[in-house]
Amino acid sequence: MAAKKAATPDKKESAEAPRVRVTEARDGIEQVPMPDRYEASKDELTDFYRQMLTIRRFEEKAGQLYGMGLIGGFCHLYIGQEAVVTGIQSAMSKADSVIGGYRVHGHMLACGIPAKAVMSELTGRAAGISKGKGGSMHMFSTEHKFYGGHGIVGAPVPLGAGLAFAHKYQEDGGVAVCYFGDGAANQGQVYEAFNMAELWKLPVLFIIENNQYAMGTSVNRASAEDQLYRRGESFRIEGLQVNGMDVCDVRGAADVALKWVREGNGPVLMELMTYRYRGHSMSDPAKYRSREEVQDVRTKRDPIEAAKQQLLEMGVSEDDLKAIEKDIRAEVNEAADFAEQTPEPELDELYTDVLVGNY
């Protein structure tokens, strides 16, 4: 057996957390190349920064609106994980589609869906992307090729393989990018989908956003194999484990993975090592981890702070960054005001959209 490829050396952190790992070489299985960190131009990185910060400010605002009783039910915030979706989406092409679970506000913004349409769905208003009938976990935009927004843990994985099936069938060159969490990675249907995706060489990129906790259960308390990027090995699916707290690491790995998938090699399984700062949902007191643990990640590994430092090193001024922040706050405040003021759905909307046809 070939030796494991050496991981890219990590300059800032200790050797125990390499930026990227690939699954071990095995006889008869072509190995996915080892990705490099993406070298973003100043403009690109500025754009990443803007996107990540938009997601964070949006989610903070959603948290506030929840506290004010304007958002109901379950609300899962993406704060801390922004680099994952920003890095992945930046590597995608127009033909590609996206599907995810119930923590997808950030994914929707990254797909280009207007903040107003998302926020007013959260407040259950007619102007929401689902006319107020979906809520936080059930949002879709066929226009932006965003296929939900699914509240059942693990469901997006076979559905994503199905989107990939449609891409292949229609020969449109698209890849289905399928996000799920470390908790979903233990669902049986995930492995049924892995099997078919590799068997049929479907163009699908499986992305596990490993934020370390499935609700309150840490990965190693729930997973016999806690190196989740290896979970595709018995289906001959190549895996990549990537530092999900650095947008350029994510982008570099996404480029390699998407190229591999687009060339007809079948799926790749990416595990993005990330962290959520907030509870699982708004009602989660997060007693299963210490405040110190959260603070430690926030201060040492925050993806937005890291991008900011890099931009400053590249010569972007503090004033420029402040201007970006100001713009974002204005946009998010505008979305929140709109979401608060725009009317609820008309009562006859109760009966619409059950079926397309009249029977």
Place this chain on the structure above:
Amino acid sequence: MPIEIKLPAMSPTMEEGTLAKWLVSEGDEVNPGDLLAEIETDKATMELEADEGGTVAKLLVDAGSENIPVGTLIAMIAREDEDASDISVPDDGEASAEPADDKTEQAAETPDDSAQKPKKGEEPASLSVEPEVPEGTPMKRQTVREALRDAMAEEMRGDEKIFVMGEEVAEYQGAYKVTQGLLKEFGDKRVIDTPITEYGFAGVATGAAMGGLKPVCEFMTFNFAMQAIDHIINSAAKTLYMSGGQMRCPIVFRGPNGAAARVGAQHSQNYGPWYASVPGLIVIAPYDAASAKGLLRAAIQSPDPVVFLENELLYGHSFDVPDTDDWVLPIGKAKIAREGSDVTLVSYSIGVGVALDAAEKLAEDGIDAEVIDLRTLRPLDRETVLRSLKKTNRLVVVEEGWPTCSIASEIQGICMEDGFDDLDAPVLRVTNVDVPLPYAENLEKAALVKVDDVVTAARRVCYKD
């Protein structure tokens, strides 16, 4: 004593078979394990082996003979100490040498004549009222199985986005031969064998529908779709609503539903009431071949998710089907399978055959029963049910399924809410017994819905008991 070779039952539901080919001739020596013949069953072509050795003395059925009842003597083999030329056919074996076309009566006499199975030649075609068939439409005799296959093929010819996915649908030609020939015509891009992973492939098919395709997702039986019910309901049925009307999911989930024969509790359940309770789904459960074809084509054309419940015991039954290119029926419209004036029997799927048989018996007693085949369970054709009730003022629901929270209880509810003033008697339901389906032949028969129980219930609501 020579060895008697009788046509064996090669599947749980096989009642008759076709002798496709003899692989031996009279006078041939055979050893144990040698192949004697190819038998075509309702599901597949199988080879018949010799259990014991000897000399083939007599082949009693011509190759190509169809509809040979299970148990028919088809060959005689002389043992080592016997002279093949001396072997004579026992008296009771004579009938088996008759041409197969005349076998319908004999088929009706096979011991397994449990009431829920309509038999060949017994479908009261002359009584059926099919208003949507224009007069003079040419008809062809077709099995339900063939009608379903034709429906898929005709739709697939017209729309490249339609594909069929499921276990054994392609190379095996369908576990119940419903997809026979589709692989050859449409190729492996559009007719796709899956691993045995219902949850996974139902999800893949649903995702493909969301991605713009029109999947026909076959379950080998709906019992196994329990593993996939999350995607049928949570992913397929609810998405249009949850997306505010943006995301369609045009998919057909189809396969046999309800009790087959002697396969026990886990393989014998009617999921009609389950799916019919879910907003966002269309649920269809046809009885005859014409409805099966016209409604499957409508289901595939529908922009909505459809659960299409077939019945294994009906697959081999023949009915008249309009011989036209555009035989598509409206979803949500019941059919009056038999007109009558004294009592209404409402049913669907295989229960319609039970109701029609009961109507025949009731006619002997001077009770003129109307039989309604619901065909679509969701949306339910309330108008046709209530119109019939207005006419007869008495109603019995016949359902091959459990009584509790059933289509039968739904019909009772509809009649109470909207037909109360038309009722001259309480609406009764005749269903399976409220137990898991047992295996033993007598218990199974006792558990399933029966013609006599329907007759009794109909007499009761007519106050003639």
